[in-house]
Amino acid sequence: MKKRIISTLLIGMLMAGMFVGCGSSGAGGNTTPVKDPTEHKNVNTDVEVIGGMGDFDSELIKFLETKDYVNQNYMISPTSYKAALCLAIAGANGETKEELLKAAGFENEEQMNTWYSLVYNSTVDFNDWLAGDQKNVEKAKGNDDYYIDGEGTPDGAFKIVNSIWANESRGGKFRKEYIEKVEKEYDATAASLSGEKLTDAVNTWVNDSTNGQIPKLADDLTDYKLILTNALYLRAPWINEFEEYQTMKDDFKTFSGNKVTKDFMNQVDRFRYYEEDGGKLIILPLKYGVNAAFVLGEIKDIDKAIANAEVWDVDVKLPKMDIDSEFGKDIMIGYLNSRGATSAFDGSADFSEMTDDDVMIDEIIQKTKIKTDEEGLEAAAVTAIMMVESAMEQEEPEIKEFHADEPFKFIVYTELENSENEILFYGQMVE
Template sequence: MCKLYTLKIANKMYIKNKYRIKSKFKKLAKDIYKAEAESIDFSNKRKAAKKINRWVEKRTKNKIRNLISPKSLNKKTRVVLVNALYFKAQWSIQFDHLLATKNNFYKIDNERIEVEMMHHNQDHLFNYYESSELSAKFVELPFKGDEASMVIVLPNDTQALARLDDQIDKVLEVDNFTSELLNVILPKFRIDARINMKSILKRLGVRRAFDERQADLSGIGGRRGDLVISEVVQKSFVNVSEGGVEAAAATSVSNTAPASASTAAPKDFMVDRPFLFYIKIKKTVVLIGRVADPTL
């Protein structure tokens, strides 16, 4: 049986070597969170960054590189959490590279740019939904094997992306799709993003772990207040093209409309403005992203 997709998630906690990591914590982290913990000398920041980056590169097939900069480390650094994700899959219904065209894409400020758009060689049935509440349209693009898919969330106007960001919980709850005959026109895009999660987690209310006056990570090592989280860094790599997400050429799986289907004209799903997307595997969302400019 061929492998339908590749998902690599790398999670690791690096702890200043002054503090011995408790064996009970190591076991819990590995058994429950599939994460590792390791002592490291942050004072030698170049060596420490190189070691962390090599580990991430190995776990993500060298697709995620330079996660940690030596500048972000120093002798005061005590705990660094790293997270990296790499996903690879082939479209179940592939876009035809011979049909690629240049089309206009309208950015949030309404600036018009020209981008390369992908097309199918004929209309296909896709899961589709229109939400008046969210003022957006949804289409689900399956990957080969149908265990994984990418959902494109297209706001009705260029200014609506921020509103979707603010309602991401409602966006992810949408599941009342219907099968529609569509002509999907999607820009190629690539995401290679490094995110400092510390500020984001603080906004979400996770503050004590970053404050040495309040942090209690003594279950990991040291005493109360010894360990605080210095950095939480995440980096994701996504490359969307005709074959799939970071995909090589492969035979297309047919999913055209049956002869008994309605002869109504297909709807155009033209992704010509900023949009959200998320990837799910067996109904579990593993990655969420936004594309404001496909050329970046």
């Protein structure tokens, strides 16, 4: 019987809660159809977009470590964070837009849209590759020379979807131009519902968009006037799966020096590997263009390390992970404040491209979870931004060793069309 393929998922949720006010136009009563993700979005190759451990990602990690997360298990999703901010920036104007763009790491809105298109196109490439594999397996079935019975059909999924919701009971109403804009740039569906129907509708969308991995966003969304949501879902197995019989219990040395017993997956195979004084890095590829990099010690430049990693025989020892994190306004808003975005959070906020009401961001929350086993990994992130009414090779190869029995970092990433690596998840295990 084919092993169960572990899923990886990432959901970015952008919630906008506001008090009753007037608007010039509203969303329709039903969600617009989801675009069939089979074609690339057009990308302006003259627009340079920085991916990988770019300024936004690297500074976010440094910011977390200044908040005492350096000695804790955690995971954060830069992609979810930025994708959630895209829908808010698209509806912002003036100083608010400029500050949020800069804080999110974009020079202008065109660059932001190009980044999103590159991420979207990576999902198209993934699914095209998967569909090709599935077609080849179906053709090979029944041919003993090419097909081993019981292997099963390749499985996986990678998608990015958006939706915007207006709460009619709170007078929620998006401007028509905003609806058209986010539909064009982000394929966002739109819906306008009464407050009593809103919570169930959004939670159903969240559940469906994440294949049931995140069953709901909240118990009660009736206080919010507008809700903007982004979901990114990924399911893929390791290319080199770990054998279950090789999984053994052993000691893990924590950040504080204590030892705890964990289940360690083991294998010796050829992987891209890099080392420098004080640190080493290994890349474990997942199928269809997604990778997971693990770091022991300190690597000065992760992007450079990934680029310079070479294929070696590596003895890999990796503990199964089960980590969850939650970040509130002290981190999520605090980080944007530290990067110069302030007007979006006070009476001077300008979201006039989204709505005719005066609103500001009051809270940002992100929840994340990651699990790994012999077949792959499963990860989830939920980001919520709440808005309220504003106050105003070798012959004798050397076998490298990568035994993650002490604190390590991990990066799950995919390569975009511009050859930059987009960080889907970043985290560490230290205890």
